[in-house]
Amino acid sequence: MARPKRLREGIIQRFEELKKQARASWQKLWSADKPVILVGAATCGRAAGAQKVIQAMKDELARQGLEAEIVEVGCMGHCYAEPLVTIAKSGWPPILYGYIDEDKGRRLVRDFLMNDDPCLEFALGALEENELLPSFFELPRFKHERIVLLENCGRIDPEEIEHYLARDGYAGLVKALQRRPGEIIEEVKRSGLRGRGGAGFPTGQKWEICRRSPGRPKYVICNADEGDPGAFMDRAILESDPHSVLEGLIIAGYAVGARKGYIYVRAEYPLAVKRMGTAIEQARRKGLLGQDILGSGFDFEVELFQGSGAFVCGEETALIASIEGKPGLPHHRPPYPATKGLFGKPTVINNVKTLASVPRIIDRGADWFASLGTERSKGTAIFALAGKILNTGLTEVPMGTTLRQVIFDIGGGVPGGKRFKAVQIGGPSGGCLPEEALDLPIDFDSLTQAGAMMGSGGLVVLDEDDCMVDIARYFLEFTQRESCGKCTLCRLGTKQMLEILVDITQGRGQEGDIKLLEELAQDVKAGSLCALGRTAPNPILTTLRYFRDEYEAHIKEKRCPALKCSALIAYYILPERCERSCDACVGSCTVEAISTDERKIKVIDQEKCVKCGTCLEACPPEYNAVVKLSPPDLVPQKK
Amino acid sequence: MIIREVKNQEDRSARRKAREILRKFKRTRSNLIPILQQLQLALGYLPRPAMLEVARYLRIPEIQVYGVATFYNQFRLTPPGKHQVRVCLGTACHTKGGQLILEAWERRLGIKPGQTTDDREFDLDIVACVGCCVMAPVTVVDGVPEGKLSPTKVDGILLSKFGREFGQAQEAQGRNNSKV
Numbered sequence: 001m002a003r004p005k006r007l008r009e010g011i012i013q014r015f016e017e018l019k020k021q022a023r024a025s026w027q028k029l030w031s032a033d034k035p036v037i038l039v040g041a042a043t044c045g046r047a048a049g050a051q052k053v054i055q056a057m058k059d060e061l062a063r064q065g066l067e068a069e070i071v072e073v074g075c076m077g078h079c080y081a082e083p084l085v086t087i088a089k090s091g092w093p094p095i096l097y098g099y100i101d102e103d104k105g106r107r108l109v110r111d112f113l114m115n116d117d118p119c120l121e122f123a124l125g126a127l128e129e130n131e132l133l134p135s136f137f138e139l140p141r142f143k144h145e146r147i148v149l150l151e152n153c154g155r156i157d158p159e160e161i162e163h164y165l166a167r168d169g170y171a172g173l174v175k176a177l178q179r180r181p182g183e184i185i186e187e188v189k190r191s192g193l194r195g196r197g198g199a200g201f202p203t204g205q206k207w208e209i210c211r212r213s214p215g216r217p218k219y220v221i222c223n224a225d226e227g228d229p230g231a232f233m234d235r236a237i238l239e240s241d242p243h244s245v246l247e248g249l250i251i252a253g254y255a256v257g258a259r260k261g262y263i264y265v266r267a268e269y270p271l272a273v274k275r276m277g278t279a280i281e282q283a284r285r286k287g288l289l290g291q292d293i294l295g296s297g298f299d300f301e302v303e304l305f306q307g308s309g310a311f312v313c314g315e316e317t318a319l320i321a322s323i324e325g326k327p328g329l330p331h332h333r334p335p336y337p338a339t340k341g342l343f344g345k346p347t348v349i350n351n352v353k354t355l356a357s358v359p360r361i362i363d364r365g366a367d368w369f370a371s372l373g374t375e376r377s378k379g380t381a382i383f384a385l386a387g388k389i390l391n392t393g394l395t396e397v398p399m400g401t402t403l404r405q406v407i408f409d410i411g412g413g414v415p416g417g418k419r420f421k422a423v424q425i426g427g428p429s430g431g432c433l434p435e436e437a438l439d440l441p442i443d444f445d446s447l448t449q450a451g452a453m454m455g456s457g458g459l460v461v462l463d464e465d466d467c468m469v470d471i472a473r474y475f476l477e478f479t480q481r482e483s484c485g486k487c488t489l490c491r492l493g494t495k496q497m498l499e500i501l502v503d504i505t506q507g508r509g510q511e512g513d514i515k516l517l518e519e520l521a522q523d524v525k526a527g528s529l530c531a532l533g534r535t536a537p538n539p540i541l542t543t544l545r546y547f548r549d550e551y552e553a554h555i556k557e558k559r560c561p562a563l564k565c566s567a568l569i570a571y572y573i574l575p576e577r578c579e580r581s582c583d584a585c586v587g588s589c590t591v592e593a594i595s596t597d598e599r600k601i602k603v604i605d606q607e608k609c610v611k612c613g614t615c616l617e618a619c620p621p622e623y624n625a626v627v628k629l630s631p632p633d634l635v636p637q638k639k
Numbered sequence: 640m641i642i643r644e645v646k647n648q649e650d651r652s653a654r655r656k657a658r659e660i661l662r663k664f665k666r667t668r669s670n671l672i673p674i675l676q677q678l679q680l681a682l683g684y685l686p687r688p689a690m691l692e693v694a695r696y697l698r699i700p701e702i703q704v705y706g707v708a709t710f711y712n713q714f715r716l717t718p719p720g721k722h723q724v725r726v727c728l729g730t731a732c733h734t735k736g737g738q739l740i741l742e743a744w745e746r747r748l749g750i751k752p753g754q755t756t757d758d759r760e761f762d763l764d765i766v767a768c769v770g771c772c773v774m775a776p777v778t779v780v781d782g783v784p785e786g787k788l789s790p791t792k793v794d795g796i797l798l799s800k801f802g803r804e805f806g807q808a809q810e811a812q813g814r815n816n817s818k819v
Contacts, residue, residue, distance in 0.1 A: 047771040047784040079773040229768035230730035267676065267713055269770065308672055308711035311767065325671035326703075327710035386731035386772035393773065424730065460730045474733050478767070484710075590743065590790045610746070612739045612790045 008178040010295045015174045018286055019165055026166035030088065035068045035113055040084040040154055042075035042239040043271050044232075044393075048082035049101060056102035057085075060109040068113060074240020076154030077394030081124060084154065087112060093130035097122045141391070141410040146372065146398045148380045149356045153240035158275050161282040164243040170288055172359030176251045177296040184255040184362065185211065191366035192378035193358070197223060197314070197351035198429065198455045199531070200377070200444035203358075206348055209338040210256045213346035218258040221342065221349045222249050223319060224265040224272070227311040228427030229478065231458030233382040233394050234352040238265065238272035241356070242279035246302065248355030250289065251362060253300045256348050260301050264319055267306040277304055311428075311482035315530045316341075316349040318484065329486045330530035351456075353382060373399035377443035385411045387460035388418065397442075404438040407461060418463040421562075422546070426455025428475045428482075429535035431542030432468060451542040453535065467564035468547040469554050473501040475539040479532060489527030493520050494536050501540070506567040507631075509555035514544065563628040566611040570632035573615075575601045577625035585626060588618035606635060650688045656681050657692035666697055671707055675714060684715045712767075720755045720762030722801065724748070725779040729768030732776040736789075740776045741765065743790035747797060760801075 002008065029036060037057060041050040054070060061068055076084060081098030087108060088094040095118055097108065104122055111117040118133075125136030156163035164170070176184050189204030210218060222245060226234040237245060249261045263280075265273050280302050283289040291299050310328045312318045318328035320342050341347025357379055361369045370378050377399040383406060386392050390412030397406060403423060407413065414420050422432040431452035433440070440446050447454050462471065480494040497520050500513050521537030528534045544551065553559045560568040573585070573594075580600035593608035594615060602625075604615070616626040629635055660677045664670045671693070678689055685708050694701040708714045726741045745751060748761050755762040769779055774786025778793070785796055 043769075043784075044771045044773055047774050047777070047786055079771075082773065226770075227767065229728070229733075230772060232768075232770040232772060235770045268766065306673070306676060308676065308713035309767075310711050322672065322711075323669060325668040325707070327706055384772065386775070387734045392731075427730070458730065460734065462734060466734055471734075474730070588791065590794065591746070610742060612743065613736070614790050617789070 002179055002183075003177075007296065011174060011177050014287070014294045015170070018170075018288075022162035022165035025162050029069060029071075032069070033090070035087060035089040037068050037070045038073045038086040038088075038154070039070065040075055040082060041072040042236060043269070044075055044079045044236075045082045045084065046271075048079075050083040052102050053083050053085065053100055053105040057105040057109055060106040061113075064109060064114055066109065066113055068109075071157050072159075073156060074153045074158045075236040075394070077150055077236065077396070078124075078391070079393035080391045084124075086127060086154075089113065092118060093126040093128045093132065095126050095133070096124045096136050098124045141395070141412075144397055144401055144405050144409055145395060146380050147396050148360060148372070149237065149244070149353055149382060150241075150394065150396050152244065153236060156241070158240050158242055159278050161243060161279065161286060164241070165286075168363065169243055170247055170359075172362035173247050173250055173254075173288065174294065176254055176362050177294060177298060181211065181255045181257060184251065187366045188255070188358065188361060191361045191369040192373075192376075193354065193361060193369065194377065194444060195351055196353035196357070196381075196457075198426070198453060200454070203350065203354055206338050206350075207252065207256050209336070210346045210348045213339040215340075215345045217260060218256055218345055219342045219347040220249055220252045220256060220258045220261045221319070221323075221347060222261070222263040222352060222355055223314065223316065223349050224263060224269075224276075224352050225307045225314045225319060226266060226269075226352070226456060227314050227482075228429075228456045228458050230384065230386050230424075230460045231427055231456040232384050233457055235269050235272055236394055237352055237356055238269065239275055242272075242276045243283065244356045244359060245352055246276070246279050246283055246289075248350075248358035249302065250283075250293070250300055251358050252348055252350060252355065254298055256346070258348070259299050260303070262303050262305050262323060262342075264305045264307055264313075264323065267308055273304065273306060280304060310484070311478075312484045312530070312532050315532060318530065319349065320347065327484070329484050330532075332529055374441065374443050376445060381442060381454070381457060383457045383459045385459050385461070387424070388414050388463040388466070389461040390415045399443045400441040402439050402441055403433070406442070406459065407438065411461070414461060414463045418465065420461065421464055421466060422462045422468065422471075424460040424462060424471060424539075425458070426453045426538075427458045428479050429453055429531060429538055430455045430458075431538045432462070432471060432546065433542065434546040437546075451538065451545060453538070465562055465564060467505075467560050467562040468543040468550045469501065469505055469560075470562075470564050472540045472543045473498065473505055476501055476536070479536040483532065483536075487528045487530075487533055489524045490529075490533030490536065493524035493527070494533070496520055497524070497537070497540060504551065504554045505560075505565040507554075507558045509551075509558075511555070513555060514548070514551055518544065558631045560630045563630050565630075568632065569611065569628050569630045570606060570635045571604055571609055571611060571613070571615060572627055572629050572635045573602050573604055573619075574625050574627060575599075577623050578602055579620075579623045579625070582620065582623065584618045584620060585615035588614045590614055606632075650686070653682060653686040653689045654692055657689040661692065661696045664696075668697060668699060671697060671699075671704065672711070675704075675708060679714060683719045684717060687716075717755065718759065720759050722761050722781055723779075724761055724763045725766045725769075726752070726763070727767075727769050727775070727777040727779065728765050729772060729775070731772035732768075735775040737776040739790060740778060740788050740793060743793040744778070747793060 083100050085097045085100045111119050126133050185207050193203045194200040253261050313322050313328040315330045318330040322328040337347040373379050380396050382396045395410045424432050476498040480498045483490045485491045553561050563569050578601045586594045593605045597603050619626045690704045694704045728737045752765045776788050777786050
């Protein structure tokens, strides 16, 4: 049963006015005589020098007496090619350029904007089908990709609500407000949407529990406390398309009957905090937030809360404690937040990507969403590709795509001719999967079976130079540091496991350590309240399952097969390869540990050496005289 | 005598600043973290007298303010250095040698993570992930992410950004080394 006809017409009428204004200013931007220059200026673009490129292009425009509209956009996910610049000039399709620095920026202004030479040597492709040059989307990776949640990222100015409105933004909210909350929940349930925070709980079901739970007021919270090292997709969405998340939160609020929402963003993401703040302000001014939204009678307010840097606050009960002004300690569930959450009231907590999916589901329908993905995991998944992979950045694929397609077809594989060893998926809660597991389709269930989990979607590729024991130690160091200390087994168990792993990587491993690690891992899993402790042993268990031989080499032979663990390796200069007249390594050494002996051969003082590897990089490739040896006693002793 | 006078002055100004910030907030417990964030933004760290003011204002035990301030990584209880060095140890940075970069900073600055140099010029700390994994290994120096680092690039940053004093310190260190 829909809501009354007059009310629905009123909502549509108000929205059409907003949209008309937005469309007009959007069209004016693109159809004016001035060319439009879009520059990717999210955190990744800025780190690569986007601000400098913008300044250089502005200066050059002024020098040439040209006019152009420069728009700072978000992140398209192609971080490997940052800074990215798109130029739309009349008579040409919009062209995307990659790896732009100040000089190339100035050249684009002079050659393309002044003289119609589009500098195709810097172009990655056109962003539309055309007859002049190949489209960027013809690259093989796009056969596998399916861009839904990232569709606005890098295409619109995230600080301009009209851009979002002009691209059908807030259409989902408008459709939602015309229907009853129960119908919205049904639609989300039918779409098969599951929580993108890692556990994959059905979103519609969570909303329904919250709606039916007694107690007022109710709350909805957006969990943007993206703390997994190696995951940055939530940051990219918040910085590039904040309104999609805000719209999802408003719809969630309407569906469960909440009048207040929180967006919990890490304070370590200052740009995301700023852009979300701007988005909230603009939505309020347009009447999309606040009292009587679009005349529907629904009131909703949003508060931006900055998380203070505690990994455990990604856990929902800890996050709630933190908003209440307490240390972020999780508590036992049940009661789940959906029945008893913030200030003891029914509360829905959803991840950034979950909420960004909601407006699209309402706008395009549950069937459309359910047509993407697999039987039990619907929609798309976003992965952050990092580590030893060619095309670092973000990718969005339908659920069910295999890891091999993501890493090799989209990510371009391992650079430098190195051999793929493993992929670490799901951050500190996930695990390391070997080559054999690459044909697994990625969805919530298959990854859990393999011992990993989807987690937040961080995907770090490891090659032959990475030591699996060291990776396990690295993650344990992280979880041990971030354990809140409430549960004994998590607090002390992670510490003990870390100490054993440190001993193994430093050559003090003993017979029986592996068994002890396995026992402790099971105990920590069993004896922890929240997901931090229950999943902390995953990196150890998966590396033991797939790379046990590396543990054994460390323990029995005091050898690191990947030549990574610094206590188990030594740098050595092969006398027969050393070119006596070359001094490259001597000058490069950061601690002056390399000297020249009487035969003019370079020698490393093992006592002074800090094993930073600078000499190995410095030695010219034609000599290749610096090698790593493990165990370190392979270095010949001086007579 | 002079040190105590300076300390008293510091305390007084911390209290004044705290009261100024507190006026903007309602007296509810859920404002505790936003208050501490504002305080740290204004003072660079959370001095004891300022935390005491917060406890009094929110009418909660002092230990609870201290508990929150020490639980979250964002808050620091000691004065920061003039220049801030934050070494990223995210997964991507780790696989690309983040630990070696941290060691290089430790060697050059002569301090460990969480410490400030004696002259309060630099402080050093680690961060879990700054989200620009493409540039790994990354160090954020005074808010600016510096990417694709190596131990030699660390020296380069120190020399080019903080030039002369640091060059002199290096020279002194070099003389010491050659004596050995």
